[in-house]
Amino acid sequence: MSGRKQFDVGAALDQAMRVFWQRGYAEASLDALGSATGLGRGSLYGTFGTKDALFRQCLDRYVSIYGAQYEQALTAHSGDPVRAVEAYFDLILSRIADPSVPVGCLIAQSAAQSPTLKEENSTQVRGLLDLQRQRVRAALADSSADAxxxxxxxxxxxxxxxxxxxxxxxxxxxxxxxxxxxxxxxTVADTLARAAPEDVTQG
Structure with missing residues (x-):
């Protein structure tokens, strides 16, 4: 039994994620992270590495939970990009209204602090914003508007x-x-309508 972790690593990661989500990277002290996860500094470092490594794992955890939901919302309305965007926002608003999670968004919270993050962390946050854009762009691709x-x-x-x-x-x-x-x-609906190729009505 000695040497085996006597705690749920996934649950600890979820609690750490909530600390970063609520406080932001700068204010997520090791004491706060330890209190939330129930782990001492030695266990935190031994399990997750440095605070920066833990932060990046929490970003990945956040995306694994919510990114899949957003992907499903955006792909559930093939051929109807406006409805896909509506479903995307409906899901976002439901998450914001959920009292069981911190207010806001971990990625937005982290993006606001990007100038103070280490380069590797800032790059990961930017990559997650780009991933959001790619998902939305794919949902809009069914439109006849130009690229x-x-x-x-x-x-x-x-x-x-x-x-x-x-x-x-x-x-x-x-x-x-x-x-x-x-x-x-x-705005999305009006822009797509205006951007339809003119030659569709010619002939």
């Missing part, structure tokens, strides 16, 4: 997602957040 318009819309949708997380942390109401998401969906 540049779709690229810009994908960036816009991700920007709104991050804004919802920031606004929620600042105390914006569910109604206010839903209004932002609704206007974003209208």
């Amino acid at each position: 540049r318009t779709l690229d810009e819309l994908a960036t816009f949708v991700v920007a709104v997602n991050q804004s919802l997380a920031v606004l929620s942390r600042a105390g914006a109401s569910d109604a206010e957040l839903r209004s932002v998401a609704r206007l974003a969906c209208t």
